[in-house]
Amino acid sequence: MQLTDQNTFTLQGINPVQLLEQYGSPLYVYDGATIRRKVNELQHAFSGINMKIKYACKANTNLSVLKLMRSIGVELDAVSPGELEMGKLAGYSGNQITFTPSGVPFEEVKAAVEAGSIVNIDSIPLLEWFGKTYGNTKPCMIRIKPNVAAGGNIKIMTAHADSKFGISVLLLDRIKEVVAKYDIKIIGLHQHTGSDIKDAEPFLQVADILFEAAKQFPDLEILDLGGGFKVSYLPGDAVTDMELLGNKISERFKTFCNEYGRELQLWFEPGKFLVSEAGYLLVKTTVVKEDPARNFVHVDSGLNHLIRPMMYGSYHHILNLSNPAGESKPYNVVGYICETDTFATDRNLPEVRPGDVLAFLNAGAYGLTMSSNYNTRLRPAEILIDNGAAKLVRRRETLEDLLRTQIEI
Incomplete structure (x- = not known):
């Protein structure tokens, strides 16, 4: 502008x-230049670690916007079969699209798995179904609800105790029981705190919760901290200090990887922040x-x-x-x-x-x-x-x- x-x-x-x-x-x-700038801003903030951006495409699914994202190395996070298909039409392969459902019919999850996408499991019933259906033949991730309230207002908070999203971190033992019962291949943990989060503290708080939970799963490859970075709504508006946030989370992520015994990949799923x-x-x-x-x-x-x-x-x-x-x-x-x-x-x-x-x-x-x-x-x-x-x-x-x-x- x-x-x-x-x-x-x-x-x-x-x-x-x-x-x-x-x-x-x-x-x-x-404005494509603004999208490119926002992607570069996030990449620069986390340049010291193995980080991947998964655009939460529910924010804007125009095919040309998706193609622009793909051209600059950004992958997708989809929440519906329609978004998954839009991603494929934009040139993404199934394994470049994460599927993050919320209480959807199991048939939708099956279609995403068959398309090659990695699914974020958001409930114990879905985890049970996934285990019965696939055992350890297909990988998946688990969406953890860290019970942290943060964001612009209650309608866009997704990690507090009353939110419908994810499996409460208090049910970690139950998750482990189901995983062990079916020998489910868990390759990542995921969480998404909400939207319009300005300060670094909520991100650090949920990161620590996710890092601690991750120690219970020995075969992880990915930790996904979601998105929610605050954007500027008016001239001079306060926004998330991405450089500060990147430095603090990167430092803690490196410490976790050293304790875990190997380097993992850190994912973010910004939507609004990018577009x-x-x-x-x-x-x-x-x-x-x-x-x-x-x-x-x-x-x-x-x-x-x-x-x-x-x-x-x-x-x-x-x-x-x-x-x-x-x-x-x-x-x-x-x-x-x-x-x-x-x-x-x-x-x-x-x-x-x-x-x-x-x-x-x-x-x-x-x-x-x-x-x-x-x-x-x-x-x-x-x-x-x-x-x-x-x-x-x-x-x-x-x-x-x-x-x-x-x-x-």
Whole structure:
């Protein structure tokens, strides 16, 4: 992202407003240079150890984004058969895709195993089924729930005691009993703490728990600490100090490997961290409504395209690309859905006029992947800018797309 001397917002020298004029509004735009930068940042932070990045592709499954990830050496973490298939379509082999389900039918796990993926076992019943089905003929990992609460809010915390994810570390003896009973081949332990974790301490806390649990399994090859690194939501926002975190975790990981007797591979599964800052949702203002209580800016999008502010209370910085030097005024920025779909409340923006183009920042993660056709609205197109070129990577939906699976009677 750049602001020129004329205060014009550009991505790799390309003006997003011109993209909106060409491809229509609303429009998702992704900056490949930002994705590359975030991958490099993580690689640099853990350069002293044997580390692998597994992109949590639920954040953004556009095939062109997945292909970009593959081209820079990032593998995948999938949570569904659909994501697994998308990864394969993007050129990944099955063994480059980790399958991390949550209470799914056993048939989905079987399909992932047959595709060559390593499965993260998330429950005792699944561990029992896996042992009965495969014995020691197929490797797997176990997702441990460390009972640590950390993250932006309760909806995105995944490691606390009340979370549905993983097998509680308090059940370690039961895990070992099932593993021994079926001689299951455990090659890794996994955990994922949550999202938007700023401080290093929660990562270190869960790392220590995972390292201690790992001592109970003699044949490990992998320890997976998940993701959850905090991204920047507004100028000057506090983020995870990746260099500090990398140094501290790397030091403890090396100590663990020495105690364990051999070097293991350390995995991370960032999703939002890699793609959030790369994404922009461009919208057009339809109505500016002055009300005695509030000034409302209505835009041609809503919770059907970006539900995170309504679902999580997430903050998305907003730019007025059409009038960046206008007088600052407070607005409620709202969508066109027949629900309360407020993007921002009392947000100071340069004066917004009907027809102005606004940009929602940090929209690269959980935007289109969480979108819907509510109110029979169509999903927007997607553009990827990489190496200075803007390419259409998903066309805008049509009514025919919505009707294709319906059957008239």
